[in-house]
Amino acid sequence: MLYEQIRQNKRRTVYVLIGFVLLVLAIGAAIGYVFFNSSVAGLLMALVIAVVYSAIMIGNSTNVVMSMNHGHEITSADQAPELWHIVEDMALVARVPMPRVFIIDDPSPNAFATGNDPQHAAVAATSGILQILNREELEGVIGHEMTHVRNYDIRLQTIALALSAAISLLVNIGMNSFWWGGSRRDRDDDDNDGGYLQIIMFIVSIVLVILGPLAASIAQMALSRNREYLADAGSVELTRNPQGLISALQKISGGEPMQAADSSSAALYITNPFKNERRFAHLFDTHPPIADRIDRLQKM
Amino acid sequence: MITAIVIIVVLVVLGIIYASLYNGLIRARTYTQESWSQIDVQLKRRNDLIPNLVETVKGYGHYEQSTLEKVTSLRSQLMGVPSDDHQKAMEVSNQLSDTLKSILAVSEAYPDLKANEEYSKLMEELSNTENKIAYSRQLYNSSAASLNMKLQTFPSNMVANLHHFTPADYLQVPEEEKSAPKVSFDN
Numbered sequence: 001m002l003y004e005q006i007r008q009n010k011r012r013t014v015y016v017l018i019g020f021v022l023l024v025l026a027i028g029a030a031i032g033y034v035f036f037n038s039s040v041a042g043l044l045m046a047l048v049i050a051v052v053y054s055a056i057m058i059g060n061s062t063n064v065v066m067s068m069n070h071g072h073e074i075t076s077a078d079q080a081p082e083l084w085h086i087v088e089d090m091a092l093v094a095r096v097p098m099p100r101v102f103i104i105d106d107p108s109p110n111a112f113a114t115g116n117d118p119q120h121a122a123v124a125a126t127s128g129i130l131q132i133l134n135r136e137e138l139e140g141v142i143g144h145e146m147t148h149v150r151n152y153d154i155r156l157q158t159i160a161l162a163l164s165a166a167i168s169l170l171v172n173i174g175m176n177s178f179w180w181g182g183s184r185r186d187r188d189d190d191d192n193d194g195g196y197l198q199i200i201m202f203i204v205s206i207v208l209v210i211l212g213p214l215a216a217s218i219a220q221m222a223l224s225r226n227r228e229y230l231a232d233a234g235s236v237e238l239t240r241n242p243q244g245l246i247s248a249l250q251k252i253s254g255g256e257p258m259q260a261a262d263s264s265s266a267a268l269y270i271t272n273p274f275k276n277e278r279r280f281a282h283l284f285d286t287h288p289p290i291a292d293r294i295d296r297l298q299k300m
Numbered sequence: 301m302i303t304a305i306v307i308i309v310v311l312v313v314l315g316i317i318y319a320s321l322y323n324g325l326i327r328a329r330t331y332t333q334e335s336w337s338q339i340d341v342q343l344k345r346r347n348d349l350i351p352n353l354v355e356t357v358k359g360y361g362h363y364e365q366s367t368l369e370k371v372t373s374l375r376s377q378l379m380g381v382p383s384d385d386h387q388k389a390m391e392v393s394n395q396l397s398d399t400l401k402s403i404l405a406v407s408e409a410y411p412d413l414k415a416n417e418e419y420s421k422l423m424e425e426l427s428n429t430e431n432k433i434a435y436s437r438q439l440y441n442s443s444a445a446s447l448n449m450k451l452q453t454f455p456s457n458m459v460a461n462l463h464h465f466t467p468a469d470y471l472q473v474p475e476e477e478k479s480a481p482k483v484s485f486d487n
Binding site for chain 1: 338424427428431432435436438439
């Protein structure tokens with residue numbers, strides 16, 4: 001059951017990521033078609049922007065994310081023995097190097113992992129989570145974060161952020177040339193044999209440009225939700241103790257929203273730091289409902 | 301000419317396959333050995349902590365002398381186990397874990413002892429070590445499982461037979477021992 005779930009999640013993640021890249025390229029082509037009269041130019045532009053953005057984001061250090069979320073680093077076991085030792089334990093079983101450890105001074109219980117790869121990873125926990133969870137529960141939470149590290153979710157999340165940013169840049173470029181360019185329409189009038197096909201292409205492109213950013217955030221959230229189930233499963237693989245994570249999730253879900261969290265990092269946390277329970281907007285959730293996660297854990 | 305080329309290509313491909321199977325086996329065996337040495341490190345660490353623990357709790361006088369003696373004797377017994385006898389080492393270690401657990405359980409009833417800073421530091425160290433023993437044993441068992449899997453499945457079993465790889469033993473996990481880390485950290 002557990003291993004099957006992990007495999008299934010990995011497959012789904014690949015589909016979503018492929019879809020995401022195709023979306024960036026399609027939006028690039030649409031913008032090229034509508035605003036510059038050349039889909040290929042738009043496609044190339046999208047490719048270049050996506051690659052450059054991803055490279056910049058991957059190069060960005062852990063420090064940026066940590067300072068956005070007001071984390072301070074601890075460098076020895078004396079500063080927070082329990083947290084430090086648990087991170088050591090989980091790194092040991094997950095066979096990854098010891099990540100950097102951060103504490104965020106916030107009474108709300110939460111935790112997250114970030115970085116580029118297991119060699120340059122960091123784990124953060126709020127002071128609130130350290131207070132309300134016992135050792136077993138904290139092991140479940142840190143196991144969850146360590147799975148994000150081991151599975152390269154931390155890098156995937158950074159790339160997803162980069163691709164979303166690329167889409168909004170593309171749309172901005174398109175809009176600017178639409179308002180200031182103006183040359184496109186003249187050429188269209190000369191072109192008489194286009195007919196219905198061109199009108200349809202034009203409408204489809206416009207729709208794509210308008211809905212693109214929306215689709216991007218839906219894709220990003222779907223990616224994140226799948227990863228959460230996978231990390232829950234991975235945590236149990238490490239600790240062999242589903243009960244610890246279940247009761248941790250129950251305790252965390254009763255907590256208050258975070259003060260210190262940065263909104264673009266929301267997807268990184270173990271549970272949504274802002275707790276907005278919008279009933280009809282589940283498409284935009286970064287995290288699956290806690291009840292669902294507990295349900296899956298109980299079936300393991 | 302063409303036949304010669306075909307034969308050479310086939311030989312090269314076979315050589316590459318052979319090498320990668322062999323490397324995979326070596327990797328699995330190294331992981332297994334390495335994870336045993338992790339356990340070994342933790343067992344030694346705990347042995348180093350025990351004299352301190354005995355020294356700290358002795359002053360409180362709430363302990364039966366026999367329990368403390370048992371801990372000390374198990375400790376020296378563990379030190380005497382030959383380094384390649386994994387099963388024996390784990391068996392003694394499990395008994396030691398149980399005895400330590402009973403010491404820690406008794407101390408729960410004495411607030412003055414719990415308030416002792418030296419003692420609470422020792423407690424964290426000890427429960428950290430117990431956890432690490434359990435986790436490195438888990439890692440050892442999964443490494444051993446993946447080595448044994450390679451030894452039994454085709455085609456890696458052919459290479460393994462040629463080089464006389466031997467399967468790794470699993471370490472038994474006693475049922476009650478699983479709860480050892482819980483000792484006292486519930487709020």
